[in-house]
Every structure is written in C-alpha cells, then in structure tokens.
Amino acid sequence: MAGQRNWTSRIAWLGCAAQILFALNVLVSGLVAPNYDFFNNDTSDLGAKTSPNALPYNIALSVSGLMSFCVAVALARTLEKSRLRTAGVVLIGVFSTGQFIDGIAREDCPVSVDTSCRAAEKAGEVSIMHVTHNVESLFTFSALMLAPIILAFAFQRVETYRGLFRPSLAAGVIQLICLPIFLGMYSVGAGGQGAVEIAEFLVGVAWLAAVSRRAALVSAG
Secondary structure, eight states: OHHHHHHHHHHHHHHHHHHHHHHHHHHHHHHHSTTOOTTTSOGGGGGSTTOTTHHHHHHHHHHHHHHHHHHHHHHHHHSOOOHHHHHHHHHHHHHHHHHHHHTTSOOSSOTTTOHHHHHHHHTTOSOHHHHHHHHHHHHHHHHHHHHHHHHHHHHHTSGGGGGGHHHHHHHHHHHHHHHHHHHHHHHHTOTTHHHHHHHHHHHHHHHHHHHHHHHHHHHHO
C-alpha cells in the first residue's frame, strides 16, 4: 500500500512538473525567437513551419503533453469515484492529448501576425497539418476550460480536495471569458490576441499544477 502511495505521489509531481515545463517552454522560446511578440503572436507561432526554433519548442510541448497525463492518473487514484471525477479526468486527458498533437501538427505560418497567412487559411489553402492544428487547438482549449468547472463540484464533495473548489471555479470562469475573446480576435487577426491566449493558458496550467500538487500531498498521506 505504501508503495502504491509513493508511486501515485511521484506521478502527481510529474504532472505538476509538466505545467512548469510548458510555461518555461513558451517563455524561453518566445524570448529567443526573432520578432516574436508575446502581446500579438499566438504561442502556436513558436512551433510553425516558418519558425527558426520550432523543433525544440515542439519537442518540449509534446513532452509536456505526455507528462500532463499524470495529472489525470493521479486524480483517478486519489479522488473519490464519481461521474464528475470521470468527466474531469477525461477532459484532462483530452487536453494532454491535444498538447502532444500540438507539437506534431504545426501551423504552416503565423496566422496571428501574417495577413497573407490568414488569407490562405480562410481560403482553405493551408496544409492538412495546419487544419489539424486548428481543430485540435479548439478541443484542447475547451477541455482545459471545462475541466476545472466540472472538477470543482467533485472537489467540493471530498474533504482533502475541498480547498480547490473556489480556485477551480475561478480558473474555469476566467478561461470561459478569455476563450471567446481570443477566438474573436484570432478570426480577424486583432492585436493583443497573444496576451489573451497566454492569460488563458497560464490560468489553466496553474490550475493543473495546483491539482497535481494536491494529489501528491493526498497520496503521500
């Protein structure tokens, strides 16, 4: 039993480390990428085919996605079984899968700041990988937005997780506000969409890190 608890705790800390890796990956890659602007560029631009530093960014992104599965596993092993828990764990799994695919299905070009690229996308003149990236991103964003809202009510029922009820609701609501704003800005290439996306993602991954940390502490007893 102690061995199982230790295993679960290690898995949970790996899930926490995944969120730190993701945040550092975006920060470092954005700082070293020529002409990258955190305010206007989407994070996806860092992994686009036109980005000179795309390979290390995409590798780290896919690795962080795989590691994020640990959050789902840790929750499944430490949170009381319920339909809410199952739905939340599945949504985290969808997010993790999306991040993994994100590092493989790359944009052809930076839609957020390149008008010709945006026009090509609207005309359907982009590659299947570019289209896959867009579809995957919508599912990934949506899963990360819905997971904290659903799991908030699962957390409320369990004493060891109850402290995450309000932070989870807040994380979900903030993303619920940011996502339609970002999508609207993305469709027209409005300035500032990068900042909205980063705010949304940071809230989501910070929540995942907090959940992983709690799971590690719960499993450790």
